[in-house]
Amino acid sequence: MRFKILPFLGVICLLCFSCSYKQQHALFQDKPTQTANITQGTIPTAYHIKADDILQIRNLENYKFLAPVEGVSSTAGSDGAGSQTYQVEEDGSVTLPVIGHIPVAGLTRYEAARKIEKLYRENLLKNAIIELKVLNLKVTVLGEIKSQGNYPLLKDKTTLIDIIGQAGGLNNAADEKNVKIIRKENGSQKTIWVDLSDVNILNSPNIILQDDDIVYIAQNKRAVRDDKIQNFSTLVQPSLLIFNTALIIYTLFR
Structure with a gap:
């Protein structure tokens, strides 16, 4: 009897293991300490030319x-x-x-x-x-978007919406409420959180991009869940095959 429950114990162990799985492409996962009014902010000044441009x-x-x-x-x-x-x-x-x-x-x-x-x-x-x-000004776009990569800032006041459009738009796995702009400002790192589902974002100076900004679009909850299920299935199938093979061998020798 104890050998018959081995497959079930194996599945339970694999299930527990899979619950600890973390999304492989979940970059820049710091969380905001407070919620700011996205329509507030200082309008960035126009870019000033410097040496080596x-x-x-x-x-x-x-x-x-x-x-x-x-x-x-x-x-x-x-x-x-x-x-x-x-x-x-x-x-x-x-x-x-x-x-x-x-x-x-x-x-x-x-x-x-x-x-x-x-x-x-x-x-x-x-x-x-x-x-x-x-020509050398750029932003980097990563995450759940049709075309990741570097995009030039050829005009002043290029917005997040402009760049997302150039990159082909968000893909089906994107979380439009969880977009972050990572920016170097006065020698320190600054993170701006953007909720694209809020129409008021269009009036925000925070979405005007600057040189060397990093834009990251996270996965939505459904995509994260699907990834976990897929990884769990990938882990379980070969394990079940090994258990079943072992039981068959045990039964034959018995």
């Missing part, structure tokens, strides 16, 4: 003007208009054709574009229209 600059009035120079890479936009990339030097300046070294560190994208535009109009082009982007 990579600038994409093109003249929309005459894109052929910013011709490639030695040591400078050239790219082409999807509209066929040429554009050039320039690295900001350690002294905070960028070297441009004709007008030379232009200090841009500390300026916003808009301020730098207007400064370069003004210099070209004064020195060469009557109707220069300069477009400037900082």
Whole structure:
């Protein structure tokens, strides 16, 4: 009789073991100490250019003007208009054709574009229209989203909603009430919790993303439960096979 209950004891042991299983991809699991009003917060200031930034600059009035120079890479936009990339030097300046070294560190994208535009109009082009982007700014998106990875911040005030849209949207396992933005601020780590099911989130300055932000979308409870069931089944099936084989062997020899 005691051998007949062995399979049941084995199943019970495996069940207890499976209950301690933790989700393998549950990253960044610190919990907020208090609930904050998500509509409150300070509106982030526009990004200020600094040394080693990579600038994409093109003249929309005459894109052929910013011709490639030695040591400078050239790219082409999807509209066929040429554009050039320039690295900001350690002294905070960028070297441009004709007008030379232009200090841009500390300026916003808009301020730098207007400064370069003004210099070209004064020195060469009557109707220069300069477009400037900082190419090295990015956010990292992880978790339950269609396409994880790094996404560039090519414009000011890019929001969490913008980036989720670029990444293809949340997948079926996502917990829309449990989205976190991890940010470095003044040398320390800051976590912003976002509930996407709350329409008021659209008015929150907290969802405006900044350079090097990490966005993590956790699994919902149903997905966590399904993972546990799947792992339990994976563990139980081979174990039951071993027990049944052992019982068959025992019965035959007996």
